[in-house]
Amino acid sequence: MAIDKKIVSILPALRMILSEDKVKVAKISADTDSSIAHIEAATDGEAPLVIEGLKKEVAQYKSKNGKLPQIIYLKGLGVVAVAESAYEVDCLLSEKSVDNKKVSIGRASGKTVIITGGAQGFGGGLVEHIFNDGGNVVIADLNEEKGQEYAAKLNKHAKTNKASFIKVDVSNPDSVQELIYKTVCEFGGFDVIISNAGILRAGGLDEMTPEAFELMTKVNYTGYFYCAKYASGVLKLQTAHKPGYFADIIQINSKSGLKGSNRNFAYAGGKFGGLGLTQSFAMELMPSRVKVNSVCPGNFFDGPLWSDPEKGLFVQYLNAGKVKGAKSIDDVKAFYEAQVPAGRGCTVIDVMRAVYYIIEQEYETGQAVPVTGGQEMLN
Ligand SMILES: NC(=O)c1ccc[n+]([C@@H]2O[C@H](COP(=O)([O-])OP(=O)(O)OC[C@H]3O[C@@H](n4cnc5c(N)ncnc54)[C@H](O)[C@@H]3O)[C@@H](O)[C@H]2O)c1
The missing domain is CATH 3.40.50.720 (NAD(P)-binding Rossmann-like Domain)
Known part of the structure; x- marks a missing residue:
């Protein structure tokens, strides 16, 4: 079942509401089984209204439990899991335990x-x-x-x-x-x-x-x-x-x-x-x-646009005689590199x-x- 397109105006906001210092990943499944959810939220009405409701639910959960909810049932839309990584959200949605998989750390982590x-x-x-x-x-x-x-x-x-x-x-x-x-x-x-x-x-x-x-x-x-x-x-x-x-x-x-x-x-x-x-x-x-x-x-001489052996620009330019005196692909390449x-x-x-x-x-x-x-x- 396809998830309602309305999700595009709601989920990115929820992702950020549930991100503290690190930006998280949020994934929605079309599942309507809300039994694993930490909170439930109404989704009728315009997206800004739904987001306001979600903010309140999240704040209430946090003040009661001392932590943020990770699984949210968006009524009629699906079940959302929010965690620090794509791997963790998949585990949460499939109710598998999160093992000690190596954490991705690097210049792009969290993006x-x-x-x-x-x-x-x-x-x-x-x-x-x-x-x-x-x-x-x-x-x-x-x-x-x-x-x-x-x-x-x-x-x-x-x-x-x-x-x-x-x-x-x-x-x-x-x-x-x-x-x-x-x-x-x-x-x-x-x-x-x-x-x-x-x-x-x-x-x-x-x-x-x-x-x-x-x-x-x-x-x-x-x-x-x-x-x-x-x-x-x-x-x-x-x-x-x-x-x-x-x-x-x-x-x-x-x-x-x-x-x-x-x-x-x-x-x-x-x-x-x-x-x-x-x-x-x-x-x-x-x-x-x-x-x-x-x-x-x-x-990008090493990429397919230039170097493809059949359709690449080097072959095309060689065959078209575009570079004067060039007898091979290497000659054409050397001409362009020299510029x-x-x-x-x-x-x-x-x-x-x-x-x-x-x-x-x-x-x-x-x-x-x-x-x-x-x-x-x-x-
Ligand atoms: N190759 C160069 O020398 C060079 C130099 C400067 C800038 N660029 C720019 O870098 C970018 C990438 O170029 P490249 O040489 O790596 O290209 P490429 O031909 O090697 O790869 C382009 C990719 O875009 C995909 N693609 C083509 N039309 C598409 C469409 N309508 N919708 C979605 N995907 C589509 C192709 O399937 C392919 O995977 C381009 O914007 C290009 O103008 C390339």
Whole structure:
């Protein structure tokens, strides 16, 4: 049975009401057996009213028992478990005892992060780092097979954190809304969304079809708007119920968002536009303690976009004779590397460091953080 969509406007608040110094995980099951619940709460009426009722119930339970409740029955919606980790909430909901599983400790512990386009490339790399650093990750991707496989692979070595795959098409608003709903049901909310999914179809004015232009714009530009639109509701609800807590919307932009790109205008145009969105969202959301920033990486030569042996840009550029005198893929790669003062392409860890800077910083928003090895320098 599907859980009522109303949960999106309630559970992120409850997650924060029940978080003390550490932010917790909350998961709802469609179960209506309330026998294991510590408290029961009415859910009829508008969400703010339900939240007020929940606050009162929680305060009463705490003053009577000297601790916070962990299992809450939301009448007609389902049973919610709230604990410090994804592992613990699963134990609580299945009435299993919590064993001494190794606790995930690291730079991302206590964070739940959605990464769109997280099944491979930069997104896949960010997923791996955040997971290994103790965070819960939602791999949100169009590629179901790859995403499922990746989540299963990570979970084999999970400590108390968890990787989930949720299928999404970021160019479809209903699909993005569903991603947010499913994330809330699984984790109670999230702390960071990384809008990373992106596509590239290069071509000059003669080659670019209106259809290809539209498709790139929908994924790279409009998709970022959909992510910010549906994520911000949850993030604002969380910050409203936890003083001093900050959340993040991060867009993976590109050096092509900072400087025009020859015969690649559909991509560069969408990325330039993305920075306009970032600055504007940042102004709107900073009063609610939601930071919005972009990261502008240089070329990721080791990723599939460039290095795929069949469709990668190195093969394409070699076959198209784009680099004068180049006889092999290595020649093409050397040509592009020579344009970077750092002498190499951008890697996942370079982007990860920028993402951590953004998350940990409480006094910056609306920025485009370049990670280009010196290839693009800000004025
Ligand atoms: N590769 C580079 O050199 C480079 C450089 C700078 C910035 N970037 C940016 O980094 C981001 C990731 O690029 P990458 O090279 O790692 O890409 P990639 O092609 O390796 O991976 C992209 C992922 O996004 C998914 N995806 C595609 N369309 C989607 C959609 N509509 N909805 C949901 N998921 C979708 C794909 O299935 C894939 O898993 C993009 O925003 C890109 O513009 C890439």
